Amino acid sequence: MEGVRKTMRLTTKGRYAVTAMMDLAIHEVAGPVTLTDIASSQNISLSYLEQLFANLRRAGLVKGMRGPGGGYRLACPAADISIAKIIVAVDDKVDATRCGGKGDCQDGEPCLTHELWVDLSRQLYEFLDGISLGDLTQWPCVQDVAARQDARDGRHVAAGRGANPN
Amino acid sequence: MEGVRKTMRLTTKGRYAVTAMMDLAIHEVAGPVTLTDIASSQNISLSYLEQLFANLRRAGLVKGMRGPGGGYRLACPAADISIAKIIVAVDDKVDATRCGGKGDCQDGEPCLTHELWVDLSRQLYEFLDGISLGDLTQWPCVQDVAARQDARDGRHVAAGRGANPN
DNA sequence: CAATTCCCGAGTGGATTAGTCGGGTATAAG
DNA sequence: CTTATACCCGACTAATCCACTCGGGAATTG
Numbered sequence: 001m002e003g004v005r006k007t008m009r010l011t012t013k014g015r016y017a018v019t020a021m022m023d024l025a026i027h028e029v030a031g032p033v034t035l036t037d038i039a040s041s042q043n044i045s046l047s048y049l050e051q052l053f054a055n056l057r058r059a060g061l062v063k064g065m066r067g068p069g070g071g072y073r074l075a076c077p078a079a080d081i082s083i084a085k086i087i088v089a090v091d092d093k094v095d096a097t098r099c100g101g102k103g104d105c106q107d108g109e110p111c112l113t114h115e116l117w118v119d120l121s122r123q124l125y126e127f128l129d130g131i132s133l134g135d136l137t138q139w140p141c142v143q144d145v146a147a148r149q150d151a152r153d154g155r156h157v158a159a160g161r162g163a164n165p166n
Numbered sequence: 167m168e169g170v171r172k173t174m175r176l177t178t179k180g181r182y183a184v185t186a187m188m189d190l191a192i193h194e195v196a197g198p199v200t201l202t203d204i205a206s207s208q209n210i211s212l213s214y215l216e217q218l219f220a221n222l223r224r225a226g227l228v229k230g231m232r233g234p235g236g237g238y239r240l241a242c243p244a245a246d247i248s249i250a251k252i253i254v255a256v257d258d259k260v261d262a263t264r265c266g267g268k269g270d271c272q273d274g275e276p277c278l279t280h281e282l283w284v285d286l287s288r289q290l291y292e293f294l295d296g297i298s299l300g301d302l303t304q305w306p307c308v309q310d311v312a313a314r315q316d317a318r319d320g321r322h323v324a325a326g327r328g329a330n331p332n
Numbered sequence: 333c334a335a336t337t338c339c340c341g342a343g344t345g346g347a348t349t350a351g352t353c354g355g356g357t358a359t360a361a362g
Numbered sequence: 363c364t365t366a367t368a369c370c371c372g373a374c375t376a377a378t379c380c381a382c383t384c385g386g387g388a389a390t391t392g
Contacts, residue, residue, distance in 0.1 A: 022278045035337080042277065047384075054338095066337055066339085069336085112189065113302070120176075124286075124289075149278070202368080232358045234367045
C-alpha cells in the first residue's frame with residue numbers, strides 16, 4: 001500500500017561523492033583535477049563519477065573546465081562546503097522520515113514515530129553540516145591516506161611540478 | 167558491548183519495526199497485542215509484520231503467545247529497549263558499505279573518508295541507542311497520535327475492556 | 333586538425349525491499 | 363474433542379533502486 005518511500009539516503013553514492021570532493025580539495029592547489037585522475041586514484045568508475053559531478057555542478061559546488069589541461073575545481077572555498085551539501089547534491093536529501101518531513105506518513109496524519117525520524121534527520125544533518133571539506137583535509141588520518149595515495153599515484157598535493165596552474 | 171561498530175541501515179523496514187514496537191509498548195498494559203491489531207492500526211501488511219516479529223523474537227525483544235487471547239508482549243521493560251536494538255534486530259545485514267568493518271575500503275587500505283563514516287555511524291548509533299521505547303511513549307506528540315489512533319480503532323491503552331489480563 | 337576533457341541521456345544486471353501465499357503448530361474456549 | 367485463534371515458517375515475486383556501462387556530443391588547447 002504505502003511502499004513508496006525511501007531509505008535515508010546515505011549510500012555509496014554519497015560516499016563516492018564526498019571522497020571525490022576530498023580528492024579535489026586536496027589536489028586543486030596544483031590546478032584543475034581531471035575525473036580520470038580521481039577515478040584511478042579513488043578506484044571509482046569514470047562514467048559513474050561523471051554522473052556524480054553533473055549533480056555537484058548543478059548544485060554549484062564545482063566548476064568544470066573543458067579541454068586539455070582542464071578538469072574540475074571547487075566552486076567555492078573548501079571551508080564553505082559542508083559534507084551535508086555534497087550528499088544532498090547527489091542524493092536529493094538527508095532524510096530519515098518516510099513522508100519527506102510533512103506528517104502525512106499515515107493516511108494524511110503523522111505516524112506514531114514521525115517525530116523520532118524528524119529528530120534523527122536533524123541530528124544527522126547537523127552532524128554532516130558541521131564538517132566542511134576544509135575541516136576534513138586537516139584530519140591526521142585523512143592526511144596519512146592522502147600522502148600514501150599520492151606516493152602511489154605519483155601526484156603532488158603541494159604546488160609542485162606544473163600541471164598548468166592557470 | 168561487543169567489539170565492532172555496526173553500520174546500521176535505516177530503511178522503512180526499521181521504521182515499521184519501531185512503529186510496531188511502539189504500538190506494542192503502548193497497548194501491552196491491556197494484555198498481549200495481536201499482529202492483526204497492529205497491522206490494521208499502523209497500516210502495515212500482516213505477513214510482513216510476521217517477518218519483522220520473527221526477527222524481533224530471535225533478538226529476544228518480544229515474546230509470542232499463541233492461541234486465542236494471545237499475541238505479543240515485550241520481553242523486557244520498555245525502558246530497556248533502545249531504538250537501536252530494534253533496528254539492528256530487523257536490519258541485521260550489517261555491512262552494506264564498501265569498507266566492511268575494517269578499513270579495507272580501497273585495496274586493503276582505508277579510503278580517504280573512512281574515518282568520517284566511522285564517526286557518522288557512531289553518532290547515529292549513539293543517538294538511537296540513547297532513546298528507549300519507554301522514553302518515546304512519553305513524548306507528547308506520540309501520545310497525541312496514539313490517542314487519535316485508539317479513538318479511531320476503538321482500542322484502549324489503559325486496562326480497559328477485558329482482553330484476558332493474564 | 334586531433335587530442336583532451338567535460339557533458340548528457342538511455343540502458344542494464346544484480347541486489348534489496350516490501351509484500352504475498354500457503355502451509356503449519358500451540359493454545360484457549362466451548 | 364473440536365474449532366477458532368493467533369503465532370510460526372519458508373518459499374516465491376513484482377517492483378524498485380543502485381552502481382555502473384555505453385555511445386555519443388561539445389568546448390578547449392596545441
